[in-house]
Amino acid sequence: MSVHTRVPIDAASMQVPRGQVYTIPNRCKGCNFCIQFCPKEVLEFSEAINNKGYHFPIVRKGKEEQCIHCRFCDLICPELAIFTRELESAPAQGA
Amino acid sequence: MTPATAPAIDEHPRVISGDHFMLGDHACAEGALAAGLDFYGGYPITPSTEIMEHLAERLPAVGGTFVQMEDEIASVAAIIGASVAGARVMTATSGPGFSLMMENIGLAAIMEVPIVIVDVQRASPSTGLPTSVGQSDLLQVRWGSHGDYSVIVYCPSSPQECFDLTIAAFNAADQYRVPSFVLMDEIVGHMTERVVVPPQEKIQRVYRKRPSVPPGSPEFLPFKADEDLVPPMAHAGEGYKVHMTGLTHDERGYPSLTAQTHEKLINRIVDKVRLNADRIVRYELINTEDAEIVVVALGCTARSARRAVARARMKGIRAGMLRPITMWPFPQTVLKELAGNGVVKRFVVPEINLGQLCREVHRHTALPVTRLNHPGGAMITPDQILEALEA
Amino acid sequence: MSSGAIVVESHPADTLLRAERLPHILCPGCGIGSVVHTYVDAIAASGIPQDKHVCVSGIGCSGRAAGYVNVDSYHTTHGRSIPFALGIATYRPELHVTVISGDGDLTAIGGNHFIHAARRSVALLVLCINNFNYGMTGGQAGPTTPLSAMSRTTPHGCWERPFNLPFLAQAVGASYVARWTVLHVRQLRAALIHAMNKEGFRFIEILSPCPTGFGRPNDIGDGISEMQNYLRRCVVDNGIDLRQTDIDLTQQDSPIYVGDFVDVDRPSFRPQVVQHAH
Known part of the structure; x- marks a missing residue:
């Protein structure tokens, strides 16, 4: 670890939001933007294909708790095929 | 006071x-x-x-x-x-x-x-x-x-x-x-x-038809025409959220790139004038009741023609004039009536171009059409039209 | 507890879109959909009622944007979106008119309108989705195609110098000039919300991948590869001298500068008002 890494003094009390991923698989054209740029690497391509023949995003096994509802996948999706909603009563990080 | x-x-x-x-x-x-x-x-x-x-x-x-x-x-x-x-x-x-x-x-x-x-x-x-x-x-x-x-x-x-x-x-x-x-x-x-x-x-003002239903009404389709083939028009900012495009579009205004949609749309935008032409067309007739020769002229050329017809009458030539006030739709019904009345023998079409109005006159009559053309820069004079009437 | 992705039938932003028209016509990996999405998201956050937003576009892939947004929207002729929008914005100053169009539409065939609308300070927000080529017609060079880039009309490499659009927009009088890429949707969203609430001629260049027309002939690959290029090369520098914001794709490591470059107060063009002299 770098000696320059600083930790906010209120880090223990900060809450990181928790999100739930929603998808509309048949809108997806498989561009990969959401999967590639998810900061928490929550997403991956499905095995299945949608009605246009594209693989679409699904949540990786073991990453179900990792979405932080940052909305990046939502905003960057050119097809409006994915979005997230904030989950209530998220536990405090580091608690 | x-x-x-x-x-x-x-x-x-x-x-x-x-x-x-x-x-x-x-x-x-x-x-x-x-x-x-x-x-x-x-x-x-x-x-x-x-x-x-x-x-x-x-x-x-x-x-x-x-x-x-x-x-x-x-x-x-x-x-x-x-x-x-x-x-x-x-x-x-x-x-x-x-x-x-x-x-x-x-x-x-x-x-x-x-x-x-x-x-x-x-x-x-x-x-x-x-x-x-x-x-x-x-x-x-x-x-x-x-x-x-x-x-x-x-x-x-x-x-x-x-x-x-x-x-x-x-x-x-x-x-x-x-x-x-x-x-x-x-x-x-x-x-x-x-x-x-x-x-x-x-001064009479006629305004475009406006939607009869409030914004958000599902029955409002911005390109659904009434019986006169004209749809009511919603304006930007009124809440109707219209989409207008230069692409072929359906009644919602959405692009619909099929031959069927194209046929329906283009026929309608042509027919709304074509089928209402009798209401739109305007023209002026001068001395056509007994005219054997009818001048068809518009704009400034009609001014020369008016004088030429009057002078021809003084010389005993039974001349008249049809002046289209609407060039389009063209007053073809009245032209056809004149051409078919058994009295008119010939048309004279003076115009400041090399033959545009006379094309339209030709389309509606089999009678002889005398052209009188100048490509521009000068008016066609009453003398020139009179000469054509006398010929 | 969150779980895997929940499959649904609609998106929360669907009310801001003509959702019945989705999926749109644009290619996989194209960034135009992301811009449209970010634009409608910004509309919702703009503080301006949806009914007071108007969207005008020209011709080309980006020109199709107007057809998907659920505001009064006008898809006009090639290059003429800006004067069309001027008519709306000048006659109805209470409306917030956004022009969304492409680099070819706005800066080649429509270049004259672009400079004059900025000179006049017409109350328009102009989004130029720059994908470095004419995509709709199959990938020809345009005024933003970088030197040496391959296209269907530059099969030996582009030998014309391209526009530096932020510099141009600043020079002709824009009150706001920004450049972001489709990767920078968060910054773009903030720029849109800010610009929607400003006066004058506001310009945002948005670099967008075009895998079909630009990526493929230039060996960049698919849309995600172009996005990774942006991730690697973009440098945020809000204060940069705009003479230095040319985009050179021949130097693989040269930076692409992005940022909110210009933000000045300039009143919107309003028609002349003559007082009655009673």
Whole structure:
């Protein structure tokens, strides 16, 4: 670890939001933007294909708790095929 | 004694009722004001510039919007934009600028946006004779933009008609949601004559139909026409959330790139003028009751023809005149009646181009048609027309 | 407890779109959909009622944007979106008019309108989705195609110098100039919300992948590869001298500068008002 890494003094009390991923698989054209740029690497391509023949995003096994509802996948999706909603009563990080 | 409550004189009335000695171009501008012009976008070009200059002075003073655009393409695009936002709009130009406007005339036609364009014709093609007369845009005004569409075109032959027919053009554009045109020529535009402006309450304004249901009503389809083939028009910012496109579109206004949608849409935008032509067409007949020879002439050439017909009558020639006031739709019914009445033997078509009006006359009659043409720069004189009548 | 992705039928932003028209016509990996999405998201956050937003577009892939947004929207002729929008914005100053179009539409065929609308300070927000080529017609060079880039009309490499659009926009009088890429949707969203609430001529260049027309002939690959290029090369520098914001794709490591470059107060063009002299 770098000696320059600083930790906010209120880090223990900060809450990181928790999100739930929603998808509309048949809108997806498989561009990969959401999967590639998810900061928490929550997403991956499905095995299945949608009605246009594209693989679409699904949540990786073991990453179900990792979405932080940052909305990046939502905003960057050119097809409006994915979005997230904030989950209530998220536990405090580091608690 | 002046009463204490004397009404203030409005120094900037929208309608300058009364008798005037007025330039044709100015009469056109005054007609536009009387018709309710809200937005003018234009670019200076001889011989139409006086219309723009007059409106630069007058329009802001009556609360309207005047914008000098960067070119004629921008001018016509801007007036279409203002019209979809609810304005009564106009631009004025001459041949070179008119050519630049053609693409967006098609846009106004397929989006069904009411606009008025004044074309003061000069001798052409290209820059031609910028300050001299021509009548060579008669076919361009009808067919200039690519594809099939319909327009309504008025051809004034006096400053009084520049006033009257500009009002008619505004009303027709709104009633049928089409581009309409005031097709003047340099002689008429630069002629000063008596113009009678009626009282404001005598001037009839026809406005576009508006939706009868409130915004958000699922039954409102912005391109669903009524029985007259004209759809009601919703304006930007009213909450109807319309989509308008130059692509072939369905009744929702959404692109629908099929032959079936295209057939339905294009037939309708052509038919809404074609099937209403009898209501739109205007013409003037002079001495045609017993005429054996009928002159067909419009604009400034009709003025020479009027004199030639009178002089021919004095010489015992049974001459008459049909003056199309609407070039488009063309007064073909009356022309066919004349051609088939058993009395008319021949038509004479003088025009300041090399044969545009006579093409249309030929289409509607098998009788001989004598052409009398000049490519522009000079009027066709009464003597020349008289000679053709005597031939 | 969150779980795997929940499959649904609609998106929360569907009310801001003509959702019945989705999926749109644009290629996989194209960034135009992301711009449209971010634009409608910004509309919702703009503080301006949806009914007071108007969208005008020209011709080309980006020109199709107007057809998907659920506001009064006008898909006009090639290059003429700006004067059309001027008509609306000048006649109805209470409306917030956004022009969304492409680099070819706005700066080649529509270049004259662009400079004059900025000079006049017309109340328009102009989004130029720059994908470095004419995509709709199959990938021809345009005024933003970088030197040496391959296209269907530059089969030996582009030998014309391209526009530096932020510099151009600043020079002709824009009150707001920004450049972001489709990767920078968060910054773009903030720029849109800010610009929607400003006066004058506001310009945002948005670099967008075009895998079909630009990525493939230039060996960049698919849309995600173009996005990774942006991730690698973009440098945020809000204060940079705009003479230095040319985009050079021949130097693989040269930076692409992005940022909110210009933000000045300039009143919107309004028609002249003449007082009645009673």
